[in-house]
Amino acid sequence: MLTAEHLGWGLRDRAILQDISLTVQAGEFVGLIGPNGSGKSSLLALLAGLRRPDHGTVRLDGTPLPAIPRRLLAQRLALVEQQAQTQERVTVRHVAGLGRTPHLGAFTPWSPQDTACVDQALAAVDLLDLADRDWSGLSGGERQRAHIARALAQQPELLLLDEPTNHLDIAHQLGLLDLVRQQGLTVVAALHDLNHAALFCDRIAVLHHGRLDAFGPPAEILTPDRLRRVFAVDAVVETDADGLCHIRYRVPRRPPMLAAAQKELARC
Numbered sequence: 001m002l003t004a005e006h007l008g009w010g011l012r013d014r015a016i017l018q019d020i021s022l023t024v025q026a027g028e029f030v031g032l033i034g035p036n037g038s039g040k041s042s043l044l045a046l047l048a049g050l051r052r053p054d055h056g057t058v059r060l061d062g063t064p065l066p067a068i069p070r071r072l073l074a075q076r077l078a079l080v081e082q083q084a085q086t087q088e089r090v091t092v093r094h095v096a097g098l099g100r101t102p103h104l105g106a107f108t109p110w111s112p113q114d115t116a117c118v119d120q121a122l123a124a125v126d127l128l129d130l131a132d133r134d135w136s137g138l139s140g141g142e143r144q145r146a147h148i149a150r151a152l153a154q155q156p157e158l159l160l161l162d163e164p165t166n167h168l169d170i171a172h173q174l175g176l177l178d179l180v181r182q183q184g185l186t187v188v189a190a191l192h193d194l195n196h197a198a199l200f201c202d203r204i205a206v207l208h209h210g211r212l213d214a215f216g217p218p219a220e221i222l223t224p225d226r227l228r229r230v231f232a233v234d235a236v237v238e239t240d241a242d243g244l245c246h247i248r249y250r251v252p253r254r255p256p257m258l259a260a261a262q263k264e265l266a267r268c
């Protein structure tokens, strides 16, 4: 179980996250949604222990993150960042193999079990055929899948994903979210596609201007009112026979300021 208690974080005199409290139950898939700049990546960094909050505490099964030794934390928690980078001159298999690092040590060297684990992770993200290819030759989507494979090879209990599908084609987007859900892990994923959040998440947390606007099941969270207030879009939300929400967006009306600016631009 992952708990955030009254988290606050900022830069210089600017508050970026304020008073965020939420609990993610073991095995739950939580979607983190919010407009650009609302604080999703910053919150994931605090939840992963990459950044220390200025206020509040993050706990994993009741223990504050700073009290958990780094190696143990790395065995339990994997983060896939939005623009995860990797050295260029390595193979895809090598990248996925990095996920085994927290499990290796002087008395636990690399074993056939580690190789099997990496192969399984590569197969899960449909990259086994490219396993021996150079990282530098991969497409954006293939690189993203390789980073997910690294996180799966890590065999964490808790998986934190920052926009895991943004470079993927639609089949791989749906496949990846389904795969992650099938693992039975505790997952917190920042997602921009609200229909994907509705389809795959048990609960959705909405960030707005660095604050937690709402946290609950998709059907409660994804209301036309909230979509208008938080995301500034008009949409129709339908719930199907399985209780799943489907959002249909309306073509936006131009805000008056933008319309005036565009007129000015055309005149120049």
Ligand SMILES: Nc1ncnc2c1ncn2[C@@H]1O[C@H](COP(=O)(O)OP(=O)(O)OP(=O)(O)O)[C@@H](O)[C@H]1O
Pocket (backbone or CB within 6 Å): 011, 016, 034, 035, 036, 037, 038, 039, 040, 041, 042, 043
């Ligand atoms: N290291 C940093 N230096 C300066 N500003 C930062 C830094 N990290 C985050 N911010 C600012 O904090 C705010 C929240 O950023 P964050 O990346 O967490 O938002 P986000 O919701 O993930 O955005 P997006 O949807 O665009 O990825 C933004 O205004 C961003 O510019």
